[in-house]
Amino acid sequence: MAEATESRADAQQQSGAVQDLALGQLGAKKPRTLWRDALRQYKRHRLAVAGTFVLLGLILAVVLGPFIWTKGTGNIDFANGLNSPSASHPFGTDDLGRDLFARVLSGGRISIAVGIVAVIISMTIGTMIGAVSGFFGGFVDSSLMRFVDMMLSLPTLPLLLLVIYLFRDSMRDRFGLEVGMFILIVGIIGALSWMPVARLVRASFLSIKEKEFIEAAYCIGATRSSIIFKHILPNALGPVIVAATLGVGTAIITESSLSFLGLGFPPDVPTWGRLLFDNKDWMELAWWMVVFPGMAIFLAVLSINYVGDGLRDALDPHRTTS
Amino acid sequence: MGRYLIRRGLSAIPTLFVISLIIFSILALAPGDPLSDLALNPQVPPEVQQKIREDLGLEDPIPVRYGKWLTSSTLGQFGLFGYEPLTSFRTRAPVMDQVKERLPRTLWISGTAVLLGILVAIPVGVLSAVKQYSIFDQVATTLTFFGFSIPTFFTGLLLILLFSIKLGWLPFIYRSTLEQDKWSFDWIVAMLKQSIMPIAVLGLFQGATLTRYVRASMLENLHLDYVRTARAKGLAESKVVRRHVLRNALIPVVTIIALQLPGVITGAVITEQIFRVPGLGRLLIDSIINNDTPVVMTLAFLFSILVVIFNLIADIIYGWLDPRIKYS
Helix, strand or coil: CHHHHHHHHHHHHHHHHHHHHHHCCHHHCCCCCHHHHHHHHHHHCHHHHHHHHHHHHHHHHHHHHHHHCCCCCCCCCHHHCCCCCCCCCCCCECCCCCEHHHHHHHHHHHHHHHHHHHHHHHHHHHHHHHHHHHHHCHHHHHHHHHHHHHHHCCCHHHHHHHHHHHHHHHHHHHHCHHHHHHHHHHHHHHHCCCHHHHHHHHHHHHHHCCCHHHHHHHHCCCCHHHHHHHHHHHHHHHHHHHHHHHHHHHHHHHHHHHHHCCCCCCCCCCCHHHHHHHHHHHCCCCCHHHHHHHHHHHHHHHHHHHHHHHHHHHHCCCCCCC | CHHHHHHHHHHHHHHHHHHHHHHHHHHHHCCCCCCHHHHHCCCCCHHHHHHHHHHCCCCCCHHHHHHHHHHHHHCHHHCHHHCCCCECCCCCCEHHHHHHHHHHHHHHHHHHHHHHHHHHHHHHHHHHHHCCCCHHHHHHHHHHHHHHHCCHHHHHHHHHHHHHHHCCCCCCCCCCCCCCCCCCHHHHHHHHHHHHHHHHHHHHHHHHHHHHHHHHHHHHHHCCHHHHHHHHCCCCHHHHHHHHHHHHHHHHHHHHHHHHHHHHHHHHHHHHHHHCCCCHHHHHHHHHHCCCHHHHHHHHHHHHHHHHHHHHHHHHHHHHHCCCCCCC
């Protein structure tokens, strides 16, 4: 049924196109582009669309929430300690009577920011190394790929813990408590997660640089840099976008894990992982103290993963059915 | 094949060397000082502090320190060629003793978890692929998506909340010293009771990731020509799936399992922290917090060696199982 209406719509479009042609208005109709096709494909993945809305909702909530919900994250109120969720405290209060909803909102800002910035770093490094390796080939390629292999055999979690513990104090002294930790965590996650991206980009570059249109670009005298950045890179971006989306989720989990081990942000910075670490000892008395921050992480990561899944389907030209 | 094995094995040596260099330089560049507590102690005069530093080898030039560390953390750990084994700053005992004491616990938890993951992933993944788009498939796919989106520390806390606090069935602290006699019936029951949750947390997460691979690999194989041939010659569908498709579909899965194993062991760092299992992961965290450099270095190096070895194993298994891959 749906197919039938669709094909009718197609037929109408075609007859419309004929009319446009007759009126000499071909330019008035929007052309089908790669990105428009991708969007169409993406809209068909219902869970991905749902994930997009949940994710946008979460981001809006953590960005705007603290302006609207003005309870404050540090207001200690012993009289109202360990209150279960109610209208005035939707997520309840913690042992010191602080409003958990406000803390989850402001913690989300940092957790999501860590995810995004870490991914920007790892994508930049990965794309650069992959592009250089795939484009130039030869000795550069083999030595860079050796380096990638080596980085991949480093044990991520122990190394993360090691670097953070060792450099925590000096970063704190140099950039302040919160910013220093942010730079350290984001930097180390970025530095330890770019390798798969480099491999993806390299593989794309290797296959794209042999295509005819690149040869054509050389023939019209395009410079090397314009071939890399204008001709090859945009065509290699599909898998990078997917990897970046999924990477945000992984980075959020990594940051939360570090904070959960007590080796992430300091106690007065309530990231989602830190909230779990601080609240887990009160779990017996107050389930809401762990369930809400945990659900926030889960919801964010789940929606990001669905968005990534949808993007993977949408951006892979081989899977496009129409 | 034999020559490939040797070459592949040899190529792991420079990798290990560079890894050891990276780990060492991170520590050498780090501003932390294992004796910072001592420096603050007014009862220890500066000369004695200096003497201790020299005895511990902290005043040697960096290349010498690296050489000493490398030999004592490889040959020395086993007391070979008269090298002194690396000792912990805190307990003064050889690091390897601590590792040996804790390794069985970590292996027990993460090994059973991997087994649980495989036992869940293969049937679910296969059924899901064979009945693609059925309700079972949809439920399974959704659950696996949930499974690897939920961080292990949150699953752990939820399980504790449900089974220890609400229902009171299981203990949420892992105790290495149970009162019961070892290997008696009560001991086994108590051991299982305290291990179920950590194993479940790690195993289900592992199972969720694996199920996706099994399903994808099965789907890829189900539509190949050899499957049509098997059906055309009149084989029963169950036989086609089990004898033909599954065998081929499992080749990449086996490789992925081998590649994931070191990750499971490092993933145990978090699980061990939640359930307070005194394993290698907790040893790592405790030593980091106590600035116990030799233990941290040994563990980091040990985890790297595991990764390198399992990469090697994955490569070899892949070639062994899949005759299409030729090594030249």
